[in-house]
Amino acid sequence: xxxxPGFRDFFPEDCARTNYILSVWRDVAGxxxxxxxxxxxxxxxxxxxxxxxxxxxxxxxxxVDKGDRHVALRPEMTPTLARMVAARERDYKKPxxxxxxxxxxRYEKQQRGRLREFLQLNCDILGEASAGADAELIAxxxxxxxxxxxGPADFVVRLSDRDAWAGFARARGVAEDRLLDFLAVVDxxxxxxxxxxxxxxxxxxxxxxxxxxxxxxxxxxxxxLQGILADLKxxxxxxxxxxxxxxxxxxxxxxxxxxxxxxxxxxxxALAGGGRYDRLLEVMSDGKVQMPALGFGxxxxxxxxxxxxxxxxxxxxxxxxxxxxxxxxxxxxxKEEHRIEALALVQTLRDSGFRxxxxxSLAKVGKQFQSAEVVGAKFAVVIxxxxxxVKLKELATRQERLLEVTDLLNALRS
Amino acid sequence: xxxxPGFRDFFPEDCARTNYILSVWRDVAGxxxxxxxxxxxxxxxxxxxxxxxxxxxxxxxxxVDKGDRHVALRPEMTPTLARMVAARERDYKKPxxxxxxxxxxRYEKQQRGRLREFLQLNCDILGEASAGADAELIAxxxxxxxxxxxGPADFVVRLSDRDAWAGFARARGVAEDRLLDFLAVVDxxxxxxxxxxxxxxxxxxxxxxxxxxxxxxxxxxxxxLQGILADLKxxxxxxxxxxxxxxxxxxxxxxxxxxxxxxxxxxxxALAGGGRYDRLLEVMSDGKVQMPALGFGxxxxxxxxxxxxxxxxxxxxxxxxxxxxxxxxxxxxxKEEHRIEALALVQTLRDSGFRxxxxxSLAKVGKQFQSAEVVGAKFAVVIxxxxxxVKLKELATRQERLLEVTDLLNALRS
Numbered sequence: 087x088x089x090x091p092g093f094r095d096f097f098p099e100d101c102a103r104t105n106y107i108l109s110v111w112r113d114v115a116g117x118x119x120x121x122x123x124x125x126x127x128x129x130x131x132x133x134x135x136x137x138x139x140x141x142x143x144x145x146x147x148x149x150v151d152k153g154d155r156h157v158a159l160r161p162e163m164t165p166t167l168a169r170m171v172a173a174r175e176r177d178y179k180k181p182x183x184x185x186x187x188x189x190x191x192r193y194e195k196q197q198r199g200r201l202r203e204f205l206q207l208n209c210d211i212l213g214e215a216s217a218g219a220d221a222e223l224i225a226x227x228x229x230x231x232x233x234x235x236x237g238p239a240d241f242v243v244r245l246s247d248r249d250a251w252a253g254f255a256r257a258r259g260v261a262e263d264r265l266l267d268f269l270a271v272v273d274x275x276x277x278x279x280x281x282x283x284x285x286x287x288x289x290x291x292x293x294x295x296x297x298x299x300x301x302x303x304x305x306x307x308x309x310x311l312q313g314i315l316a317d318l319k320x321x322x323x324x325x326x327x328x329x330x331x332x333x334x335x336x337x338x339x340x341x342x343x344x345x346x347x348x349x350x351x352x353x354x355x356a357l358a359g360g361g362r363y364d365r366l367l368e369v370m371s372d373g374k375v376q377m378p379a380l381g382f383g384x385x386x387x388x389x390x391x392x393x394x395x396x397x398x399x400x401x402x403x404x405x406x407x408x409x410x411x412x413x414x415x416x417x418x419x420x421k422e423e424h425r426i427e428a429l430a431l432v433q434t435l436r437d438s439g440f441r442x443x444x445x446x447s448l449a450k451v452g453k454q455f456q457s458a459e460v461v462g463a464k465f466a467v468v469i470x471x472x473x474x475x476v477k478l479k480e481l482a483t484r485q486e487r488l489l490e491v492t493d494l495l496n497a498l499r500s
Numbered sequence: 501x502x503x504x505p506g507f508r509d510f511f512p513e514d515c516a517r518t519n520y521i522l523s524v525w526r527d528v529a530g531x532x533x534x535x536x537x538x539x540x541x542x543x544x545x546x547x548x549x550x551x552x553x554x555x556x557x558x559x560x561x562x563x564v565d566k567g568d569r570h571v572a573l574r575p576e577m578t579p580t581l582a583r584m585v586a587a588r589e590r591d592y593k594k595p596x597x598x599x600x601x602x603x604x605x606r607y608e609k610q611q612r613g614r615l616r617e618f619l620q621l622n623c624d625i626l627g628e629a630s631a632g633a634d635a636e637l638i639a640x641x642x643x644x645x646x647x648x649x650x651g652p653a654d655f656v657v658r659l660s661d662r663d664a665w666a667g668f669a670r671a672r673g674v675a676e677d678r679l680l681d682f683l684a685v686v687d688x689x690x691x692x693x694x695x696x697x698x699x700x701x702x703x704x705x706x707x708x709x710x711x712x713x714x715x716x717x718x719x720x721x722x723x724x725l726q727g728i729l730a731d732l733k734x735x736x737x738x739x740x741x742x743x744x745x746x747x748x749x750x751x752x753x754x755x756x757x758x759x760x761x762x763x764x765x766x767x768x769x770a771l772a773g774g775g776r777y778d779r780l781l782e783v784m785s786d787g788k789v790q791m792p793a794l795g796f797g798x799x800x801x802x803x804x805x806x807x808x809x810x811x812x813x814x815x816x817x818x819x820x821x822x823x824x825x826x827x828x829x830x831x832x833x834x835k836e837e838h839r840i841e842a843l844a845l846v847q848t849l850r851d852s853g854f855r856x857x858x859x860x861s862l863a864k865v866g867k868q869f870q871s872a873e874v875v876g877a878k879f880a881v882v883i884x885x886x887x888x889x890v891k892l893k894e895l896a897t898r899q900e901r902l903l904e905v906t907d908l909l910n911a912l913r914s
Contacts, residue, residue, distance in 0.1 A: 087547050087583045087784060090571060095584050097591075098598065101536045105710040117850040119857035119875060122515045126507035126617055127541065127573075127603060128561070132501050147542070149563030153608045157504060159541075159573075169501045177511075179874045182858060183826065184512065189541060193566045203540055216861035229850065232763050286652040320843035328741035336628035370501060412597065436531040436643065443533035445597060447630035460593045461533060 092194070092202025104205065107386050107393075108187055110233045111207045115185040118226045120209055123500065124186050125166035132419035135372065137165040141336065145192040147202075159191035163208040163371070164339070164363065164381065171212055171379075180213025180377075199355040199388040210381030215364070217310055220343045221317035223380055227347055227358050228318075228326045235398030237495040238325035241357060245314065245345045246333035248361070249309035254300050260290050266338060272297065273334040301331045314343070339363045343380060349392050358384035358391065413443035415498065416458035420451050420470030428469050431476075431491065435467075438495055455481075467494065506608070506616025518619065521800050521807075522601055524647045525621045529599040532640045534623055538600045539580035543572055545570040551579045551784065555750065559606040573605035577622040577754070577782070578777065578795065586785035594627025613769040613802040624795030629778070631724055634757045635731035637794055641761060642732075642740045642771050644798065649790075649812030652739035655771060659728065659759045660747035662775070664721035668714050674704050680752060686711065687748040714851075715745045728757070753777045754897075757794060763806050771806065772798035825876035827857035829912065832868040834884030842883050845890075845905065849881075854907055869895075881908065 089095055096104060112122065132149045148158035160166060163186060171182065187207045194200050209226055211219045224243055231241055248269065255268050270288045275297070282409045284294045304311075309330050318327055344361035348354070360382025367377045415435055419428045428444065435442040443461050445454045451468075458466045458481060468477035472488060478497055479486035489497055503509055526536065545562045547905055548700055562572035574580060577600060585596065595741045601621045607615050625633045639659055645655050662683065669682050689711070698708045709713055719726075720877060725743050749758045758775035762768070774796025781791045833842045842858065849856040857875050859868045865882075872880045872895060882891035886902060892911055893900035903911055 087544065087549070087586075089583075090542055090544060091541065091567075093542060095540070095580075095589065096538035097534040097584065098537050101538055101600075105536065115854065116855050119855055121512040121826050122519065123512050124515055124518075126504065128504055128605070128617065130501070130504060136501070144722065146562075147563075147565060151561060153505075155504065166509075169503075170511065172501075174511065179871070183857075186515075191542070203542065211860070214860045218860035222860055317843060321847040322844070376715040412508035412535050426734040429731060430736070433639070433735040433737075435702065439531065441530050441533055443597075444624070446632035446636055448627050452611060457593070476602070 090202070092196050092208065094201065094203065099180075102387065103390065107389060108205070111187050111230065111384075113227070114230045115209060116208070118209075118222070118229070120185040120226075122186060123161070123167075123170070123184050124188055125163070125170060127160060127189065127191075129160055129166060129169075131158040133165045133169060134158055134161065137168070137339065137366065142192070142473045145190045145194055145367065147193055155278050160188075161190055161192045162383070163188070163190070163206070164366065166209075167208070167210060167381075168366050168370040168379075170173040171377070172367055172375045175213075175367075175375050175377065181211040181219065182210070184212070185209045199385075199391060201387055205386040207384045207386075208381060210379060212379040213377050215378040217313045218317065219246075219378075219380060220310075220362070221314045223320050223360070223382065224314065224327065224345060225318060225323060227345075227360075227384065228323050229382070229384055231347070231357065234389070234390070234393055236396065239350060240328070240392070240396055240470045241347055242351050243327045243345055243347050244330035244333045245311055245327055245343070246329070246331050247308055247311050247343055248334065248340055249310065250304055250331065251308040251343050254304075255290070255292075258290070258292050258296075260292075264290065268292075269334050272332070276332055304329065304331050310342075335359060335361055339366045339369075341365055345382070347384075349388075351395075353395075354391055356390050358382050412461040413441045413463050415440045415442045415465050415467060416454070416461065416463040417442065417444040418451060418454040418458065418466050418468045419445065420468050421473070422448060422467050424473050427473060431467070431469065431494075434495070435498075440498065465498065504616070506610050508615065508617065517804065520798065521803060522619070525599075525601050525644065525798075528647045529621070529623060529640070530646045532597065532623075532643070534597040534599040534637070534640075536600060537581075537584070537598050538602055539574070539577070539584060541574060541603065541605075541844055542571050543574055543583075545572040545581060547579045547583060548572055548575065548678070549754065551582070551780065556606070559608055561605045574602075575604055575606045576797070577604070578624075578780065580782050581622070581624060581795075582784040582793075585791070586781055586789045589627075589781075589791060591788050595633065596624070596626040598626070599623045613799075615801050615803060619800040621798040621800075622795060623798075624793060626781075626793040627791050629792040631727045632726075632731065633792075633794060634776070635728045637774070638741065638759060639732060639735050639737060639795065640730065640757075641735050641774075641796055641798065644769075645761070645771065648803070648807055650806070650810060653764060654806070654810055655740070655761055655763050657741045657759055657761050658744035658747050659741055659757070660724055660743070660745050661722055661725050661757055662748065662754055663724065663756045664718055664745065665748070667721040668718075669704070669706075672704070672706050674706075683705075683748050686746065687750065689745055693783055718743065718745050724756075729848075749773060751774055753780045753783075755779060759796070761798075763802075765809075768802050771802050772796050779808075825855075825878075827855045827875045827877050828873065829854050829856045829859040829879050829881060830868070830872035830877035831856065832865060832872065832880050832882045833859065834865050834882050835887070836862060838883050838887050839893070841844065841887065845881070848909070849912075854912065872910070879912065 129468050142161045146158045151157050170426045189203055190206050191203050260268050268290055275283055287294055340361040341364045342362035346359040347357040362380040364378040366397055417432050432444050466479045474491050475488050476491050477486050556575045560572045565571050603617055604620050605617055674682050689697055701708055747760050754775040756776035756779045760770045761772040776794040781789045782839040831846050846856055846858050880893045888905050889902050890905050891900050
């Protein structure tokens with residue numbers, strides 16, 4: 087009985103790490119005024135056919151269910167979000183600032199930073215067309231990574247603008263319905279052989295040198311990006327961003343701003359990516375709902391690689407990455423005839439909020455102290471012949487004192 | 501584009517409720533010294549064929565993936581847990597006290613308390629054979645429900661023991677390999693017509709009246725249950741439990757203790773259920789790992805029904821069930837030329853841990869105050885011509901005062 091390839095078991099120490107990531111994500115998104123939502127793991131395959139397009143469709147875990155429905159495990163969140171918002175947009179005041187952090191599923195070749203089931207934080211702003219929303223979203227992605235202890239030497243946000251490319255292409259006579267094809271050439275520019283790019287650009291009667299010159303100096307069309315940069319500078323975030331028009335992103339639904347976040351070492355895949363999708367809700371709702379929107383996704387796999395490779399001296403990270411302590415207090419029963427009193431004390435400690443453990447069956451006192459060490463308890467409370475006095479022992483220092491059991495809670499709290 | 505039947509969207513107000521449930525689950529399990537783990541959503545179908553048995557196999561969301569593997573969405577956690585523990589049992593000191601609270605999937609007919617995707621808390625103790633572990637697990641299920649504000653008038657834990665039935669059956673000549681068939685008759689006793697039960701019991705040469713008499717007074721075989729009850733009484737939990745041998749549970753893998761938790765109104769399905777499965781790890785590991793174990797599951801759907809129907813005056817529940825406030829502080833920009841300073845202030849507030857929002861684009865002051873109300877902010881900070889002084893306004897009382905921006909953080913904290 088094996089785990090499927092590309093999937094993960096989360097033993098307690100793995101789960102503590104994932105919970106650390108989720109807790110930082112929720113904390114920072116909350117500080118930005120984002121509220122959490124979620125959707126189902128399974129959706130109609132049609133939802134993704136209608137929207138995702140591109141390579142995602144070939145990576146679906148899709149099947150026919152017992153009711154003959156074509157269904158798929160969600161490969162991304164945006165179609166679900168668009169479906170939900172289109173259904174109830176009148177119930178919410180704009181702009182919506184929504185986030186979620188569930189599991190996604192893609193049948194991909196396994197490689198560093200890629201799994202078949204992964205967690206991804208999704209943050210979206212809906213109902214706000216201004217560049218102020220673009221800057222707010224990018225500030226959020228920066229603060230999310232800063233909260234893990236990373237600085238400008240560790241990562242960079244590469245900003246681009248599909249509208250800038252649309253302006254460039256339009257000025258050179260590219261037809262509107264060929265725009266996505268032109269963007270696909272730009273998308274491959276850094277990876278494809280130069281001759282291939284030249285040949286494909288020739289179809290649009292555009293020289294590779296003109297494209298390169300525009301990437302080097304996009305100022306004629308990139309005024310919007312300058313506004314976003316000024317906003318981020320006001321927040322003290324200028325060091326985290328750079329304009330890079332080679333970023334286009336694969337999905338068909340993006341309009342305007344697109345961006346990707348990379349570690350500075352260049353060893354990892356993108357940490358996060360997103361952009362504007364101002365027309366998606368209109369498509370999803372058959373024209374009924376028109377709402378500008380933008381968002382990004384940040385997966386847990388590449389992020390965890392970066393956390394593991396960049397040491398950061400943060401108490402919070404240390405506390406979370408340490409194997410989580412199972413209990414704070416361990417009740418040691420030294421005289422079996424006091425079992426009833428021991429159980430009552432365990433209950434009182436738990437009722438008072440202390441994570442408390444004890445030996446579930448008869449065991450020697452030395453063995454019980456070993457168990458206290460195993461669960462990482464800070465204190466042992468020994469119930470023995472001194473009852474109703476108990477010994478309170480601090481396990482690290484081995485200091486102990488005798489006190490009335492009625493004084494125990496106060497002693498533990500101080 | 502519709503949601504699939506039996507699945508849920510979690511709009512922010514729904515998500516807040518689910519997060520309230522998850523937070524209580526994690527809090528109480530932590531107080532009992534349980535640590536969190538998780539597994540993959542997708543497993544080999546074979547894992548469930550080998551173990552779950554019974555009706556679960558007919559309810560699988562199963563399919564063949566792009567790599568020709570027979571896979572299924574997890575319908576329950578125990579097979580995954582057994583697989584994980586069997587693989588690494590030497591890495592952990594016994595007993596293990598592990599919990600998880602992920603999504604599960606069952607293709608069932610939709611009805612009150614049943615969905616096709618649901619959350620379920622799973623708590624298990626592994627490596628401990630004593631009745632002390634049985635009592636600890638039942639105390640946990642009781643404290644989990646008490647933490648939602650429920651008392652003995654709201655729910656009851658019905659305890660039973662398959663070993664007691666095994667003793668009863670053995671004494672009456674039932675062969676070991678027919679024991680599960682006999683238990684299946686007991687399982688249906690309360691729902692099947694009396695004549696059916698009589699006829700099926702006749703196959704075992706047992707009178708219905710003898711079965712009923714044993715249920716009414718199981719003392720000859722139920723000594724273990726008396727020990728568990730004494731333990732729970734020491735914790736002040738006697739009012740929450742009763743012995744009820746009609747509880748047998750459907751799954752084949754249970755041995756010894758079995759229990760189910762019901763609301764006292766009788767309107768809902770079981771709130772939780774579980775028991776011992778002392779031989780499952782041996783089966784799962786082809787005999788390599790022998791480890792006594794027990795656990796239970798508690799779903800979110802029936803629990804949410806009960807929370808909605810039993811009003812409880814708890815500040816914590818109120819705080820969580822209120823539509824979650826998106827922001828505490830709203831920065832109102834009354835003079836557009838101070839936008840840079842406003843953005844810097846938003847950043848300072850967020851860096852200091854305040855959930856902070858502001859208008860993403862140019863808006864009239866009155867509209868900005870409306871937005872502050874919409875996100876539920878407690879304070880508005882107005883940046884206007886008095887800069888570098890700002891107005892701090894408490895939105896509920898409409899009280900406001902002018903202060904230096906450098907004093908703002910202290911004022912908000914006090």
